[in-house]
Amino acid sequence: MLIGRVKGTVVSTNKVNKLTGSKLLIVQPVDIETFEEKGEYVICIDDVGAGDGDIVMCAYGSSARQTDTSKKYASDYSIYGIVDYITIKEKQTYDKAKDDYGTAQKEKESCN
Template structure:
């Protein structure tokens, strides 16, 4: 599982029938301590109604196909949660209510 920030969206009018009606978002992985970009962006199916700028949890591989929305769908990444707080060894590195 990775933590990332929704950076944008992908629109595709021609796609596999199992992807029709699914929201595709671009997620920038983040370092959980510094919240700076950490790796290449990925396209993920949104299963929780997240939006641009939100910090989210993303699963990939076979885990991405285990939600009700993605079951049996040809996906490699899925957004499965919106992050409220990240706490590492007692230090809060992200707090949604404080804007970081």
């Protein structure tokens, strides 16, 4: 399983038929304790309606094709959950209600 933050979308008009109608999102893996970005971006099939900035759970490899809807897709990555909060060793490392990622991004963009 991979935990990551949705960073953007991919639009592809021409693709294999099995991907028609699927939503493709760009996900940046994060460290689940510090939430620092790590590794390379991955492209995921969105199975749950995630949006920009959401922290998501992703399955990869053959596990990405194990849900009722994802088994029809030719993909190695699938988003199958949007994270509400994470607690490790009795310490909450993430809480969606307190996540100011979207606000910080908008402020950063307005400065440019």
